[in-house]
Amino acid sequence: MERVCEEPPIYVIHNFLTESELVHLDQVRSGKESASFGRKSYMMDKGGGRVFSEHRTSTFLSLRKMGDGKIRAIESRAAEYVGLPVDNVEPLQIVRYKNGQHFGLHHDCSEVLQDGSLALPEPGDPVRLVTFFVYLNSLEDDQGGCTSFPELGLRVRPERGAAVLFCNIDAKGNLDPRVKHEAEPTQPGISKFGMNLWISSVSQLAYTQSKSGLRLALLPKPGLKADPSEPEAADNASKSNDKNSNGEKSPRKRKRREPPRGGVCSTSGCWRMTHGPKPILKQLEVRTTICNNMISTVLLRNVRNIAVEPLNNNIKNLVIMKKDIRAS
């Protein structure tokens, strides 16, 4: 792990991914290279039509959260690096640049205004606290595709398996404009593959933020358990003892849980909030059932409280890591 910027702290973690994870991600992306890799950033015009972004011309592909063992391992490793819960890792996003595509200057959790400052987030909106941008292939100096932080005079060259790590908020919990960055265009004929791993201030298992339902599709598969001590285990135990007086198994009646206030019960068994995260944050406690089995109680008092506490710890952790590295 190399600290490539003192203030704000930015790190490059060489070999963040193992060789077998890289091969796995190569397979995932090459299986999807045709149609489904084609997602582009766009805005809606007044007539409801899509206007594709000139600012971000690359395409991307989102992977289901906890989709398989290797993806889970990557999510957990990143969360452990910064001391945040793995549930807060957003679904991984693979990005592809080809034929000179680029992603202009931006900040990962807010809009950059004309004067270079950042739009203030709505109180209560989820915040992308931490970014790991992982490179899936290496590029030479003359091939373009570096990640550049113009305010910091920093350029990171893609190195297969390495991740660049930075916090999008400062130690006080404010958005940090210094970490605005861009993906420089790749040279003609050169492709670049990368992966965004963002850690949010809110659990991704608790609710979905998207109106399009995309996130819902990216939640873990029903029945997939994060932790064997989750209630499902107890549930299964009681299932096997669920016999009638003749010792035969009685048909199980599925209990239907009530969705939380403001939520609807979707066909996949997840509770989806109909009104986005803001009103939920006004509630002191939101109890959400995920994929029938996983129950998570989320205390959403104030995003700042949630965000800043662990982040301060992270910064301490990062400093500790740095000392360890120096000592070794």
Ligand SMILES: O=C(O)CCC(=O)C(=O)O
């Ligand atoms: O491709 C890169 O180097 C950075 C991409 C990026 O910043 C993003 O996708 O948010």
Ligand SMILES: [Fe+2]
């Ligand atoms: Fe970014």
